[in-house]
Amino acid sequence: MKKTYRDDWRVIVQIAPRSITALGFDGLSDIAGPVTSGPIEVAIAPRRLGDFGFASVSDRMASSDIDGDYQRRCNELLAELLSRPHVKSGRVTCTETHTCSHCLLAWEVLAADEVAEYGQDKHSVEGEPVCCFKAIADFRAERGIPALAEDGAA
Template sequence: MKLTHRDDWHVIVEIAPRATHIPLSALGFDLGDRDLDGELDGLPFEITVSPRRLGDLGGGITMGDRLISRDVDAAYRARCEAMLTAMLRQPHVKSGRVTCKETHTCSHCDLGWEVLSADDVLDEANCQDAYSVEGEPVCCEAGIDEFRTEHGIPTLADAAAVTR
């Protein structure tokens, strides 16, 4: 079975400097002298904002994310969506999106999840047997057997018995 793991949550927003005047101080450039103050101008650009960890309670107090939430992915998604909503209220924010890194692994062997493509099936060297089909995992026998059972295809052991 394919397991999906999500981490490295981010909010990415596109800033359109010409939509409004953005003081340099808004980006942390406090030059201290009014004569040196300026405004950001130019083409739209993106910035990436990482949310604070769920377990960061402030004041140097931290704990594991799983102690804070039973559904860490949903909690990070909600936190990022709230950040994005707040950022989109600003006149210089043109658009935005929430992203995360997804990795897929096999529940049986913990290897990266890979499946046979339509082109792979055409080459017998990529197939376990004549019953191999597009979408079948390639990581381990347990994964292949589970997939085949779900799709009504003979398992590797059953297919081997038929060919004897």
């Protein structure tokens, strides 16, 4: 069935700096006025789970719950950033990739308007996978939908 992989974890915050110093440009306040545009969106990557500063190992060696640990690390980073006066809002994001556990292809399913045209047979329904017959068989077995005919006939 569908396997989900998460990577590229990020904390995205919107900042509204009031001065050029808040952007990290020190020593310019005598020639620079106020910051006149904003807010600015910034994406911040968390430190890798296996990065201990003095040594580095793979995330798998450092954690038995990689997704959960990245989520917690990003939430902690976000909470700390939101406590800063020029940070206005923020969120945690990651990239999700869905694949079929049988064929390892990208997980795709039938949309409601595709069922009649692209379905395998008259029992095809919205949400049915389209990548391989094993995925279709699992999907149908879980939902009590009749299995595909052995010869592919409807």
